Amino acid sequence: MKNTIISLKDITVSYDGEQVLGGFNLAIHDGEFVTLLGPSGCGKTTALRTIAGFIKPDAGDVFFYDRNITSLPPHKREVNTIFQKYALFPHLNVYNNIAFGMRLKGCSEKKIKETVNRMLAMVDMTGYAHRGVSQLSGGQQQRVAIARALANEPKVLLLDEPLGALDLKLRKDMQAELKKIQQQTGITFVFVTHDQEEALSMSDTVVVMDKGMIQQIGTPTDIYNEPENAFVADFIGESNILDGVMLEDYSVKFAGHVFHCLDGGFGSNTPVDVVIRPEDIKVVEPESTLITGEVTAVTFKGVHYEIIVDVAGFKWMIQSTECRETGDRIGLSLTPNDIHVMAKSEYSGLFGDYSTFSDEMGEDRNASSEALAGEEGDADEI
Secondary structure: OOOEEEEEEEEEEEEOOEEEEEEEEEEEEOOOEEEEEOOOOOOHHHHHHHHHOOOOOOEEEEEEOOEEOOOOOHHHOOEEEEOOOOOOOOOOEHHHHHHHHHHHOOOOHHHHHHHHHHHHHHOOOOOOOOOEHHHOOHHHHHHHHHHHHHHOOOOEEEEEOOOOOOOHHHHHHHHHHHHHHHHHHOOEEEEEEOOHHHHHHHOOEEEEEEOOEEEEEEOHHHHHHOOOOHHHHHHOOOOEEEEEEEEEOOEEEEOOEEEEOOOOOOOOOEEEEEEEOHHHOEEEOHHHOOEEEEEEEEEEOOOOEEEEEEEOOEEEEEEEOOOOOOOOEEEEEOOHHHOEEEEOOOOOOOOOOOOOOOHHHHHHHHHHHHHHHHHHHHHHHO
16 A cells, blocks of 8 residues: 555635635545546645645645645645646746756756756657747647656646647647656656546546535546446446436346346335446347337447437437437347446436437537636636
8 A cells, every 4th residue: 555645634725705625635645646537616726726835725734744734835845736827937948947946946057957858858858958938839838847847856746737728639649648757757646637538548546526525536447437426427428327226235126127236235125326328238129128219319429329319208328339310219238237326416316318418518518617627727826
C-alpha cells in the first residue's frame, strides 16, 4: 500500500454564503494519477485549489504526508499547478520560461541547463529552447508549461483542465503524453476534468464528484462497471437505468420480468435501480427473448450503431454493430453479467431514459459543460 501524500480532512469552502465543499474528505497516495471528475460547479476545481493553497478552507485541514499545511502559502508547498491558461511569460523564450522557477530558487546555471534540456527531451521539444512562446502552437505551449512545472521537482503536480483549449486529436495525443510523463517521473498527478473519457483513459484512481460531495472513488474499471448510484452510472458513459425490485439475492424484477443477476445483499422485495450499459445488450429476434420494443431512432457512429428502442414507453439505448431500421420490432437479450443493481438514491428517476435524447442535445450539453467549466475556473481565480 502506497503512502498517503495529500489528505483533505473535513474541508468546508463557501463562496458568497453558498457552500461549495462541505465536510470533504480525500486521501491521495504517493505516485498515483488521480482525476477529480464531475460536472461544472461540483467543487472539483475548489478541491484542487485548496490543495495548492490558493483557497484557504473555512473549516478542515490539509495534510502533506503527516504535516498540516492548511495555513502554508502556495509557494511554500511542494506542489505545482498547471492551469487551462498556461500563464507562460510572453517576453521569455522557451528555455527561460522553463528555467524561471529554478532561478527563483537560486539554482546554479549548470544545473538549470541540465534540467531544462532534460525537461525539453521529456516533453519532446528538444530544439525549441530559443523559440518565443508566441511562436508555439497550443499543444507546444502546454508542453512548455508541463516542463516548467516539472523542472521544480514538485512532489505533486496539480492540473486544472489543462487540455480544455486543445482540439480533439491534440487532446488525445496529450492525454497519452501526460500519462507517460507521470509514469516516467513517478510524481503524483492530480487532474481535474469534466471529460469522462479523459478520466477513464488516464487515471489510476477516479474521484467522481457532484454538489460538493464525492459520489464514488475507484479505478476506471470499477467506476464504469460498478457504479454506486444513478448519477455515476449516467455521468460515466451511457446507461439505461430502470426501476427494479430485488426479490432476493441474485433475482431482480424490472421491465415487467424477473431476471437472474450477480448482485446480492439488498434484502427481499427491495426497490432498486437497475443499470444496463448499451453495449451489453444483444439485439435478437423479438420472439426469442423477454424484452421487446420498437426502434424509434438509429444513428451511425462509425464503429457501431446507436439504436433507441421504445419498450413499453421507456426508451432504451443500444449500441450494436448490427443495423436496424426505424419501426423495426426487435428483442433485447441480457445475461446476468449485463445487469448491475444499485441502491436507490437521491438521483433515482433522474437519469437513464432516452425519451428526450438526441445528438443535438448531447452536443449542446457538452458545449454548455465546457463553457461552464471555464466559468467555474474563472470564478475560483477571483
